[in-house]
Amino acid sequence: MKKSDLDKEIDLTLSSLDDIQKAKAPDDFLTTLTSKMIFRNEQKTWMRRAKYAIAAMIMFAIVNTVLLINSMSSDREEMLDSVATEWNLKAEGY
Amino acid sequence: MTEEDFHTLVLENQDRIYNTCLGFMKNQEEAKDMSQEVFIHVYQNIERFKGESLLSTWIYRIAVNKCLEEIRKKGRQKRSAHLEDIADPVIQNKTPDFFHPGLALENQQRAAILFGAIEQLPEQQQVAFTLAKVEFLSYDEISKVMNKSVSSVESLIHRAKQNLQKILKDYYEKI
Numbered sequence: 001m002k003k004s005d006l007d008k009e010i011d012l013t014l015s016s017l018d019d020i021q022k023a024k025a026p027d028d029f030l031t032t033l034t035s036k037m038i039f040r041n042e043q044k045t046w047m048r049r050a051k052y053a054i055a056a057m058i059m060f061a062i063v064n065t066v067l068l069i070n071s072m073s074s075d076r077e078e079m080l081d082s083v084a085t086e087w088n089l090k091a092e093g094y
Numbered sequence: 095m096t097e098e099d100f101h102t103l104v105l106e107n108q109d110r111i112y113n114t115c116l117g118f119m120k121n122q123e124e125a126k127d128m129s130q131e132v133f134i135h136v137y138q139n140i141e142r143f144k145g146e147s148l149l150s151t152w153i154y155r156i157a158v159n160k161c162l163e164e165i166r167k168k169g170r171q172k173r174s175a176h177l178e179d180i181a182d183p184v185i186q187n188k189t190p191d192f193f194h195p196g197l198a199l200e201n202q203q204r205a206a207i208l209f210g211a212i213e214q215l216p217e218q219q220q221v222a223f224t225l226a227k228v229e230f231l232s233y234d235e236i237s238k239v240m241n242k243s244v245s246s247v248e249s250l251i252h253r254a255k256q257n258l259q260k261i262l263k264d265y266y267e268k269i
Contacts (some may be wrong), residue, residue, distance in 0.1 A: 003246035006263065009262075009266055010262045011215040012204055013207055013262050014258060016204035016207075016225045017197075017201075017205055017228065020197055021197075022110070022196055022229070022230075023122075023125075024109050026112075026126055032130065033130045059247045070224075075102075085205075
């Protein structure tokens with residue numbers, strides 16, 4: 001491309017936006033925006049419910065584990081007691 | 095903010111925000127998504143608007159920030175796919191493909207090249223130039239949106255034009 005043609009093309013390109021008309025938002029803009037907001041709100045509500053459900057399940061699991069550990073330790077004591085009695089191992093003083 | 099107030103706000107501002115987002119995103123679907131994100135942000139944060147500027151200026155600022163954020167995100171994704179790009183000569187020599195709906199047919203090809211060149215400008219120059227040329231904001235309005243002085247905006251646009259000339263010269267010399 002000759003220099004004069006090149007300069008002319010650059011000028012034309014730079015001024016190509018001079019007569020631009022502003023683009024208008026699509027006709028369904030507000031409708032789709034509203035449904036997007038409703039959808040996100042519902043999603044948020046479900047997420048919140050899911051969080052509560054998971055928290056409740058974790059609490060349930062923790063309580064169960066504690067109860068299980070407690071019952072296991074009392075069972076162990078009872079077992080040791082019964083073994084000691086059976087074998088007459090209970091010291092009654094020296 | 096009541097639902098009715100929000101609808102009025104959207105109807106009053108949707109065209110200018112969509113047009114601004116289109117100038118940055120250069121894709122009609124992305125511009126629609128992005129401008130809807132702007133209005134959702136406005137709805138969720140309206141109590142933060144202190145009335146120190148015009149509401150429209152505040153919304154423009156949100157739109158610019160959201161678009162820049164998205165462009166940066168896309169830039170990062172592009173960079174991570176950089177090795178694939180190098181291996182693909184078609185992407186390296188790709189022709190501009192964005193045609194703004196508000197342009198006359200005879201200007202569309204050149205404007206597409208110009209939009210491609212604007213993308214290569216530094217971020218601040220890109221913002222000032224786009225707001226001036228696509229949204230027709232005055233230097234004073236741009237300075238309020240960008241939180242800069244009018245003279246800084248003038249200088250940004252001046253430098254943007256100089257850089258665009260260089261970018262376009264390179265482009266036309268290569269083809």
